[in-house]
Amino acid sequence: MASDVTLRQLRYFAAAAETGQFSMAAASLFVSQSAITNAVLLLEDRLGVKLFDRKPHGVSLTAEGHSFYQHARHILDSLQDALREPRFRINDLRGAIRIAATYSVLGYFLPPLFARFRANYPDIDFDLHDLGRRKVEAAVLSGDQELGVLILSNVEDRERFGHHVLMRSRRQLWAAAGHPVLEQSYPSLADIARQPYILLTVDEGEESNRRYWTDNGLSPNIAFRTNGMEALRGLVAHGFGVTILSDMVYRPWSLEGKKIEARPILDAIPHLEVGLIWAKDATLAEPAEALRQFLIQACGN
């Protein structure tokens, strides 16, 4: 009979969702591949829903799987918070943190982390600034901001800062469900170059884009440029073009039945790195230091 869901199942499922391969998830958790398979099969059986589409080179989340992943991630994060708290009783630290972040990081990466931090440190305020990458760097160097969160892989010389990688996020092809480019299960950059391409211009999307296109001796067939994530989603979902973006900002987004699918790309594309920077030589104020430690630990596993 359908027995109870286990935290282990959620952990294994989440790892599989994050790596896109059962076998890689198994390796990262130091268990056998069949353990992952079993856990996911049990979950699917219990939920009565297929969580992954099995592809020849791995798996990808279904719409239901993606939704369930959000829940699973939330549960695992909540557990992590629950385990952290009992030791450190004195979370009555007060003050404010001056912190700057770039557009996509602020919109997609930080909010849940801030919510969790706030639950532990209710009396710490955020003095939060939404800046471009160069301005974040300058503000941190000048001491105007204590911390900066940005796409670290865009920073030219990260050794100018104290820095820590918080998350690596795989870049994938996005296309409307049923788009012809999805017929080949592992599209290459050459395949994608034939499609109209939609370029996101925020957070130096143009530069990082150009970087991996030219590395492969190709260039995309750019149909639109936009600095609006929602606009981009709409365009992709309606089949006006495809794009390459990181999992961090991916949502299946089935508004009015239009769905976006994400696919791994054959060619090697560097992962996006989200990272934290601070002034190398300065000592941080207590609240900022607390956030720094919190972010590093919360993203640690």
Added chain:
Amino acid sequence: MASDVTLRQLRYFAAAAETGQFSMAAASLFVSQSAITNAVLLLEDRLGVKLFDRKPHGVSLTAEGHSFYQHARHILDSLQDALREPRFRINDLRGAIRIAATYSVLGYFLPPLFARFRANYPDIDFDLHDLGRRKVEAAVLSGDQELGVLILSNVEDRERFGHHVLMRSRRQLWAAAGHPVLEQSYPSLADIARQPYILLTVDEGEESNRRYWTDNGLSPNIAFRTNGMEALRGLVAHGFGVTILSDMVYRPWSLEGKKIEARPILDAIPHLEVGLIWAKDATLAEPAEALRQFLIQACGN
């Protein structure tokens, strides 16, 4: 080594926290008492914190235990939500729900439930009214409000309504940590009658209070009356008096080191029942019906 925390452990721990006895938790989950004991011991070992104080007649949460219970409850609720969602895909129901609730229910019981409901039905608005018990009843009978949430044990003739008990909450003695009345591990109403008593006057606290005092042929030594929950907490925490209130509104609340402890009472005191009412003969609009089903299911286990 301290292995991983299990959902089962959280379930057992939560049941123990809610019943106040390992053996009763075991009975309610249809497992042996040693299973509960083991799960809690493993948790305590893993956290490095004592979660319960063992008393001769059961257990009571420590401050850390209470805090961890909030987390555990949240995790279990999140899981329940995760399991509910994949089946019902049509959460794009729109509309508004006219609902009324009484003071303490609105402040302590409904908010987390509303948050969970909103996550499933983002397009449903609440038209929420804060009324006294009689006005809630009248509004539901007249059709002004579709649903009412109140202390059902205060309703005189609940058969006038469609109704459902959402939660039963044990009433306990509250006293400042270290208060002399806590020296006996099972204080009786007679013991409490000797202490200055602080009476909460909201939600007909006076009537329900009188009910179980006179049932036992006693009367409290009322020192203060207040209609402010925060004021009451402060008075109790500082040792100005004791009170009897339900677990629903209990918080250990250790502001500036002043802690409130809760103790089961020897004499039989009826539990507080929070319940949902609706007009008996009317059919509810879809949004209200969705909320009704959600509440009943969410409180079901």
Added chain:
DNA sequence: GCTTGCCATCTGATTTTCTGATACCTCGCG
């Protein structure tokens, strides 16, 4: 001083979960 009702501990049985081997599939390539 005895009974009662708790929780903690122990032991063997049971159930779950894991590993490792194997089957089977798709894709890319010679």
Added chain:
DNA sequence: CGCGAGGTATCAGAAAATCAGATGGCAAGC
């Protein structure tokens, strides 16, 4: 067009976690 590489599913036996039931210790009430 067959074949190897790399993916998931399945299976059986081994390992580990969990359980039930008996037992012991402890405090409270009669």
